[in-house]
Amino acid sequence: MDIPPLAGKIAALSLGALPLSYALNYVSALSHPLGVALMSALILGLLFMAIYNLSPGDIYYDPLYAVFTIFAFTSVVDLLIALQEDGYVVGFMEFITKEGEPYLRTAHGVFICYWDGTVHYLLYLAMAGAIHRRKRYRNLGLYWLGSFIMSILVFLPGNILGKYSSEIRPAFFLAIPYMLVPCWAGMRVFSQSRAPTSCIPHMVQEEQRKGLLRRPVDLVLVIYLILAGFFTLFRGLVVLDCPTDACFIYIYQYEPYLRDPVAYPKVQVRGQMGGEGHMVLSWIEVYQILFEAGTTNTSQFIAQFSHMGASMHLRTPFTYRVPDDAWACFFGCNLLYALGPHLLAFRCLQWPAFFLRPPPGPPAHHKKQH
Numbered sequence: 001m002d003i004p005p006l007a008g009k010i011a012a013l014s015l016g017a018l019p020l021s022y023a024l025n026y027v028s029a030l031s032h033p034l035g036v037a038l039m040s041a042l043i044l045g046l047l048f049m050a051i052y053n054l055s056p057g058d059i060y061y062d063p064l065y066a067v068f069t070i071f072a073f074t075s076v077v078d079l080l081i082a083l084q085e086d087g088y089v090v091g092f093m094e095f096i097t098k099e100g101e102p103y104l105r106t107a108h109g110v111f112i113c114y115w116d117g118t119v120h121y122l123l124y125l126a127m128a129g130a131i132h133r134r135k136r137y138r139n140l141g142l143y144w145l146g147s148f149i150m151s152i153l154v155f156l157p158g159n160i161l162g163k164y165s166s167e168i169r170p171a172f173f174l175a176i177p178y179m180l181v182p183c184w185a186g187m188r189v190f191s192q193s194r195a196p197t198s199c200i201p202h203m204v205q206e207e208q209r210k211g212l213l214r215r216p217v218d219l220v221l222v223i224y225l226i227l228a229g230f231f232t233l234f235r236g237l238v239v240l241d242c243p244t245d246a247c248f249i250y251i252y253q254y255e256p257y258l259r260d261p262v263a264y265p266k267v268q269v270r271g272q273m274g275g276e277g278h279m280v281l282s283w284i285e286v287y288q289i290l291f292e293a294g295t296t297n298t299s300q301f302i303a304q305f306s307h308m309g310a311s312m313h314l315r316t317p318f319t320y321r322v323p324d325d326a327w328a329c330f331f332g333c334n335l336l337y338a339l340g341p342h343l344l345a346f347r348c349l350q351w352p353a354f355f356l357r358p359p360p361g362p363p364a365h366h367k368k369q370h
Contacts, residue, residue, distance in 0.1 A: 009054065009055065009132075010068065010069050010072050010124070010125055010128045010129075011072070011125055013047075013050070013051065013054075013069065013072075013073065014069070014072040014073045014075070014076045014121070015076060016073070017073050017074075017076040017077050017080065018076070018080070018092075020043070021077060021080055021092045021093055022091060022092050024039065024095065025091055025092055025093065025094055025095055027039075027095075032099060033099045033100065033169040033170050033171065034170050035099075036095060036096065036099045036100035036169070036170070036171050037100065037169070037170035037171040037173070037174060040100070040171060040174055041174065044070060044074075047069070047070055047073055048066060048070060051065075051066050051069045051070070052066065055069075055132075058128075058131055058132050061131065061134065062131045062188075063188075064127070064131065064141075064185055064188055064189075065128055065131045065132070067181055067185055068124040068125075068127050068128040068131075069124075069128060071120070071124050072121055072124040072125060072128070074116075075116050075117050075120050075121035075124060076117065076121065077093065077096075077117075078112075078113035078114075078116040078117045079113065079114065079116070079117025079118065079121070080092045080093050080117075081093045081096060081097060081104055081110075081113045082110050082111075082113035082114045082117060084097070085097065085104070085105055085109075085110050085113075085315075086110065096171075099169065099171075100169055100171035101169065101171055101172065102164060102167045102169070103158075103159045103162075103164040103167060103262075105315070106164070106262050106264070106310070106315060107262075107309065107310035107313035107314075107315040107316045108154075108155070108158065108262060108264040108265075108306050108307075108310040109155070110309075110310075110313065110315065111305060111306040111309040111310055111313070112151055112155055112302075112306050114309075115147075115151070115302050115305055115306065116151070119147070119302070120144065120147065120148065123140055123143070123144045123147075124144075126140055127140055127141060127144070136192060136193075137189075137192075138189060138192040138193075138194060139349065141185075141189035141192070142189060142190075145182060145185065145186045145189060147301070147302045148182050149182065149186075150271075150302055150303050151302050151303075151306075152175075152178070152179055152182075153267075153271055154264055154267050154268045154271065154303060154306070155264070156175055156179075157263075157267045158262060158263045158264035158267045158268075159172065161263040161267065162261060162262040162263030162264065163261045163262055163263070164262070203353050204353050204354075206353075207353040207354045208353075208354055210354075215354070217347060217351075218347075218354070221340075221343070221344050221347065224336075224340045224343075224344075225340075225344075228337060228340060231333065231337060232269075232272050232273055233273065234246075234247075234250075235250075235255075235258070235269045235272075236269055236270060236272075236273040238250055238251050238255075238258055238269075239258050239265070239266045239269045239270060240270075253323060253326055254322070254323075254326045254329060254330055255311070255322065255326075255330060256319065256320050256321070256322070256323070257307070257310065257311040257316060257320045257321065257322065259320060260310075260316060260317070260320040264306075264307075264310070265307060265310075268303050268307060272303070301338045301339075301341075301342065303338075304334050304335070304337055304338035305338065307334065308330075308331065308334050308335070308338075311330070312327075
């Protein structure tokens, strides 16, 4: 998969969040929650007008250019929030976490901001660069879409159901367009044509004739999916308060973060029960599921990144952090749980012959040799 050059214009515009956030931190009107929400909406509106005047041709070619520009700007803001909460910078985004979105001060919120400010930011620049150069970005777009949706599906319900449910402020409702826009963006990304492959019909037929035992890489991945499915089911039973000794030992001695009242880990594990189980039962159609149905499993990395980081972060109460003697087991299992779907996605992209539709017509037969 070719990575398009990053969009320099978008990068320069997004870095305007640095002086702007520093200046806004000292505006007295932003000491009120409603003021924070109105100012945020105003800034996003002005940003859209600016990019529309700077790059009308790119927006006309693909309206997602404006979406990626605005989201790149918010990614820089999120990175500043994370750095502010961890004490690396001072005087930038205090008004957001105090009066706008206090749940961003949780360990999970901090790591969500780190992910958005780094990985998502680079994806936005790459996709905007692809649009500017009129190149495909379907795979990058699907990866971003899966990652973005996963973060929203965990973060927003966790805010409502967890201990910060009483801290919902007007700025929270800006998440409504924040959810609707990616849905529209997803439909546009899905409508893009896939990159052509070098697989000829004969190669597709030969690969699809092979049994699982003749495809050792696929065999290893199937075994991984089965084990990951059992691990997902087990953790789901843990958060559902299963009374067995194994669940009791696991939640208290290996992953006590699942008991944290912020609710993010519970929401995440319950959501993964459906997604991972579907993957295990649908191996034959894994290519379509990964790259044509929202890249559910490749989005696992953001979930595990936030979950693993929050499990060890100082903002998580000590009783809910991973014990020192269980750190290696916890880290190893969760890292494999996150990286496995990416290896599966890499296999589908690099050797797609088995997952392609067979050519129309009767299957080719080998000629008998006399």
